[in-house]
């Protein structure tokens with residue numbers, strides 16, 4: 001696979017870029033399995049650069065967008081929905097905070113909707129829902145599990161005359177080759193005063209710093225990283241103002257956590273039943289949950 005080089009920061013266009021961390025795998029034999037949401041092979045790093053101006057961290061050289069899209073469209077992530085309870089808990093908290101900013105009953109668009117867990121809850125809470133998801137498998141899962149029809153593809157193919165009051169990007173930005181182009185498209189899909197909700201890892205977090213290369217967000221699917229400064233730079237560029245931010249906490253069953261560390265235990269059915277009953281709230285202070293308003 002031929003990778004592309006960058007000579008400028010893809011967010012602020014500055015030439016002042018330098019090596020951040022050296023990569024530690026050969027991109028030649030990666031496949032769609034490496035892009036699973038539930039991938040537990042942490043510690044895989046692209047060769048990362050950072051921008052001295054806006055502090056955005058990005059893979060350089062980087063994998064061309066058409067390869068990434070192919071991987072996501074072929075993605076088959078059977079484990080994702082197994083952890084629907086924990087994920088629902090995360091998503092309910094987001095909707096609760098959103099309600100304080102904006103009344104439900106509006107149109108919400110979830111991009112990278114996976115199997116529709118978030119949209120299913122949003123629908124129950126009175127939102128008019130739409131979702132975009134590139135994986136054929138996950139689009140079928142959403143239909144099968146919740147009766148939700150997602151648009152199969154990406155924001156590039158999504159044609160609509162609608163405007164949305166809320167757009168959610170839950171763990172999406174770190175997967176994109178070109179987050180700048182992506183946010184410029186979001187700007188056209190969202191209403192004036194609409195709310196953009198972003199959850200993304202924070203490369204500047206204390207957790208990221210102490211774990212170094214072993215930080216659990218270093219995995220093949222994560223091709224770039226933000227901190228508060230770089231995300232604010234990107235959002236401001238397209239007329240968004242951050243109105244609320246907080247540290248995102250993850251809710252997991254102990255089954256999910258333990259099989260991250262010991263993948264071979266995944267097939268132990270009895271153990272699965274017991275461990276799924278034990279729930280965890282994991283607050284590592286290493287992701288941002290951001291609410292931004294379009295001005």
Ligand SMILES: [Zn+2]
Nearest residue numbers: 009012051054
């Ligand atoms: Zn920059």
